[in-house]
Amino acid sequence: MKKIKNIRYPGKYGLLWVIALFCTGTIAFAQSGSDTTDTGMAEVSIELKYTEANNKTKILEAAVKTKVEGSWQGANGVAVQFYRNEAAPEQLLGTVTSDNNGVARMILPEGEEKNAGPEYTYIAAIKNNERFEDTEEEITVAESAFEMTLVEEDSVRQVHISLQTSDADGQEIPVGEVEVSLFVKRMFGLLPISDDPETTDENGEVMAEFPADLPGDTAGNLVIVARIEDHERFGNLEFSRKINWGIPLVIDPEKDKRQLWSSRANAPVYLIVMVNSMLVGIWGVILYIVFQTYKIVKLGRSKAAADTV
Amino acid sequence: MKTKAHTPLEQKNAHSDTISRDLMPRPFGRLGLIWVASLVFICAVGLFFYIDQVRNGLGITAMRDYSTWGIYIANFVFFVAISLVGSLISAILKLSGARWRTPLTRISEMIAVSSIIFAAIVIVVDMGRPDRFLNVVFHARIQSPITWDVIVISTYLVISLLLLYLPLIPDLALMRDQFKGIPGWQHKLYKMLALGWNNHPEQEKILRRSERILAILIIPVAFGIHTVTSWLFATTLRPGWDSTNFGPYFVSGAFMVGAGGVIAAMYIFRTFYKLEHYITLKHFNYMARLLVLLSLVYLYFNINEYFVPAYKMKAQESAHLKELFYGSYAPLFWGVQVFGMIIPLIVLLFKWGRKPLPMFVVSIFVIVGAWFKRFLIVIPTLGHPYIPMTRVPESWQHYFPTFKEWWITAATLAGALLIVTILTRLFPIIPVAETIEEAEVAEAENRTS
Numbered sequence: 001m002k003k004i005k006n007i008r009y010p011g012k013y014g015l016l017w018v019i020a021l022f023c024t025g026t027i028a029f030a031q032s033g034s035d036t037t038d039t040g041m042a043e044v045s046i047e048l049k050y051t052e053a054n055n056k057t058k059i060l061e062a063a064v065k066t067k068v069e070g071s072w073q074g075a076n077g078v079a080v081q082f083y084r085n086e087a088a089p090e091q092l093l094g095t096v097t098s099d100n101n102g103v104a105r106m107i108l109p110e111g112e113e114k115n116a117g118p119e120y121t122y123i124a125a126i127k128n129n130e131r132f133e134d135t136e137e138e139i140t141v142a143e144s145a146f147e148m149t150l151v152e153e154d155s156v157r158q159v160h161i162s163l164q165t166s167d168a169d170g171q172e173i174p175v176g177e178v179e180v181s182l183f184v185k186r187m188f189g190l191l192p193i194s195d196d197p198e199t200t201d202e203n204g205e206v207m208a209e210f211p212a213d214l215p216g217d218t219a220g221n222l223v224i225v226a227r228i229e230d231h232e233r234f235g236n237l238e239f240s241r242k243i244n245w246g247i248p249l250v251i252d253p254e255k256d257k258r259q260l261w262s263s264r265a266n267a268p269v270y271l272i273v274m275v276n277s278m279l280v281g282i283w284g285v286i287l288y289i290v291f292q293t294y295k296i297v298k299l300g301r302s303k304a305a306a307d308t309v
Numbered sequence: 310m311k312t313k314a315h316t317p318l319e320q321k322n323a324h325s326d327t328i329s330r331d332l333m334p335r336p337f338g339r340l341g342l343i344w345v346a347s348l349v350f351i352c353a354v355g356l357f358f359y360i361d362q363v364r365n366g367l368g369i370t371a372m373r374d375y376s377t378w379g380i381y382i383a384n385f386v387f388f389v390a391i392s393l394v395g396s397l398i399s400a401i402l403k404l405s406g407a408r409w410r411t412p413l414t415r416i417s418e419m420i421a422v423s424s425i426i427f428a429a430i431v432i433v434v435d436m437g438r439p440d441r442f443l444n445v446v447f448h449a450r451i452q453s454p455i456t457w458d459v460i461v462i463s464t465y466l467v468i469s470l471l472l473l474y475l476p477l478i479p480d481l482a483l484m485r486d487q488f489k490g491i492p493g494w495q496h497k498l499y500k501m502l503a504l505g506w507n508n509h510p511e512q513e514k515i516l517r518r519s520e521r522i523l524a525i526l527i528i529p530v531a532f533g534i535h536t537v538t539s540w541l542f543a544t545t546l547r548p549g550w551d552s553t554n555f556g557p558y559f560v561s562g563a564f565m566v567g568a569g570g571v572i573a574a575m576y577i578f579r580t581f582y583k584l585e586h587y588i589t590l591k592h593f594n595y596m597a598r599l600l601v602l603l604s605l606v607y608l609y610f611n612i613n614e615y616f617v618p619a620y621k622m623k624a625q626e627s628a629h630l631k632e633l634f635y636g637s638y639a640p641l642f643w644g645v646q647v648f649g650m651i652i653p654l655i656v657l658l659f660k661w662g663r664k665p666l667p668m669f670v671v672s673i674f675v676i677v678g679a680w681f682k683r684f685l686i687v688i689p690t691l692g693h694p695y696i697p698m699t700r701v702p703e704s705w706q707h708y709f710p711t712f713k714e715w716w717i718t719a720a721t722l723a724g725a726l727l728i729v730t731i732l733t734r735l736f737p738i739i740p741v742a743e744t745i746e747e748a749e750v751a752e753a754e755n756r757t758s
Contacts, residue, residue, distance in 0.1 A: 071702075261452070262452070263450070264448065264449065264450040264451065264452075267450065267451045268452070271451055271452060272451055275451055275460075279460065279464075282464055282530065285522060285526050286464075286468065286471070288522075289475075289519050289522060289523060292515050292518070292519045293475075293504060293519075295515055296478070296506065296512050296515055296516065297504045297505050299505075299509050299512045299515075300505020300507055300512065301505055
């Protein structure tokens with residue numbers, strides 16, 4: 001599915017380049033920060049990912065990496081061009097600069113791929129960059145319809161997932177044997193619902209029971225997420241829905257009280273009193289001593305004045 | 310001390326003149342200049358590497374996700390520890406009536422001030438974004454031991470400065486009045502700092518009272534500074550740090566290294582400034598006894614700190630303890646225990662061991678041992694988190710400081726020594742006025758007897 005095209009420019013005078021680099025020593029090396037190839041340009045790679053959320057938002061994500069001291073690290077500030085079908089100017093979707101982690105992320109315009117057929121290809125390319133060799137990577141993904149419905153019958157909560165694709169005539173075909181993972185959104189990440197992913201049957205469907213003991217927000221709301229990750233035909237597909245299947249969260253008023261682990265505004269009163277009493281006591285004495293030195297100065301002046309008289 | 314047989318008044322003046330001449334600060338000789346140049350060089354290169362760290366971040370160090378504290382923090386704990394010497398000599402010995410401490414008070418206060426200044430600097434050096442130190446001031450959480458540490462360090466610094474400065478005032482007046490042939494700025498400095506001192510009885514009364522108050526005040530603050538520093542570790546749930554013993558363990562270790570620091574300084578100043586009449590064998594003998602006592606106390610806390618967890622060998626602690634006892638840190642661990650504590654203890658029990666040179670060697674053992682002891686307290690624990698290390702490069706699972714880290718650390722140590730050196734160039738190492746007064750009292754007592 002993925003085809004990587006690395007366009008290299010080894011150069012006629014590769015050896016001379018190496019010698020020149022050697023002579024310029026660590027200065028040139030330190031300036032680039034990356035390991036260089038025989039062309040004098042830094043080696044670079046692109047990992048291209050396609051993600052589709054709720055059959056609506058489509059994201060292309062290019063992770064740009066370069067070799068620094070022998071290990072691959074994200075390269076920031078690199079302009080990555082995204083194309084559709086081929087890396088030609090008329091097919092350019094846009095240019096995005098990689099962030100601090102070396103990731104360039106582009107949200108595709110809505111309806112961009114309509115009438116493109118059952119499969120479509122995207123290309124991420126680095127071209128004419130001062131630091132890096134020209135590099136391309138492409139990804140081909142198939143048209144898909146990934147849906148999740150949530151059903152509650154006789155107090156049993158079930159998640160129903162279906163995955164379909166379409167053939168050349170636009171006919172929908174169920175896709176079986178695809179692993180689907182189920183999660184619930186938590187504050188810092190996704191909580192897996194089961195140890196192993198579910199697998200779609202011949203109808204492209206999955207039916208999974210949803211646990212009844214998960215805490216939700218104050219209204220009992222949970223965000224359920226179904227995911228297909230790194231699929232060779234569809235890339236990453238995600239469907240999420242909010243539903244009040246959680247146990248409503250009861251906020252413990254004790255937590256708002258003054259505790260050691262509370263915010264600075266809610267520090268325990270005894271601690272504030274204790275620390276400030278010590279501070280006032282000790283710094284009061286220090287100020288008293290400083291005042292005493294002022295008295296020494298005053299006595300010195302009066303003695304000097306008396307001696308003069 | 311050299312004395313001449315004359316009338317009591319002449320004898321008194323002769324005493325004063327000799328003492329003043331012997332103890333007034335002197336310009337650096339060739340060795341002194343080489344010493345200062347070496348310290349400046351180490352500091353300058355360290356500053357260069359530190360600028361590199363500010364520009365490129367803590368990535369230039371070996372600290373990573375797990376070893377978030379490295380030798381900077383070990384060095385910080387060492388500086389806090391050695392700074393406690395000020396309170397030991399100037400306060401505890403003063404209040405206990407040990408009059409022999411007089412020649413050692415200023416040396417110990419100079420060490421205390423320079424160490425605590427660099428303890429504060431090292432904390433900023435340990436920050437990837439030094440500007441964020443202000444967040445500790447503006448957004449401090451009173452519940453956090455880090456906030457307590459910032460408060461107590463600044464308080465201790467101010468008290469130590471006052472304890473250095475107040476006994477210096479009569480000496481500053483002496484230098485203002487008697488020190489000839491010095492640059493104008495130096496004379497102005499003495500005049501300004503002398504606060505118009507002219508031996509007025511009322512001035513002396515105020516000064517003595519203030520010194521006594523400070524001597525009392527600094528003791529709880531000194532205990533506080535190192536106890537709070539120990540709490541930075543002990544209030545976290547980590548093998549090796551999760552201990553109720555940490556406060557006294559740190560304080561006793563600090564007094565021990567502080568005493569070691571004073572002995573080393575005593576030997577160096579005595580030798581290079583020819584102060585044999587002032588820092589005598591008696592002082593070395595007393596300091597040796599004090600060091601033995603402090604070593605025994607520290608040994609007791611060490612046994613508590615390691616024996617009890619080793620006896621229980623809880624699963625979470627065992628990896629850490631085994632690493633120390635017979636793992637990769639074992640040579641350092643046993644080296645520190647033997648050379649930094651046991652050998653000094655044994656040597657100082659013998660009379661020949663309480664002579665200046667053996668004591669100097671022993672004090673170097675104690676100081677170096679104490680530095681590596683802080684290394685062993687801070688670093689191995691971080692290599693054994695409760696949640697196993699996963700998905701990190703192999704190199705992140707160990708910590709060994711980078712060359713730049715070593716140099717920056719060496720620069721802070723050199724900086725502290727440089728402060729002490731500059732202070733000794735500008736001010737008397739031994740309190741002049743107090744020494745004259747004590748000599749007069751002793752003379753009077755001799756005459757009476």
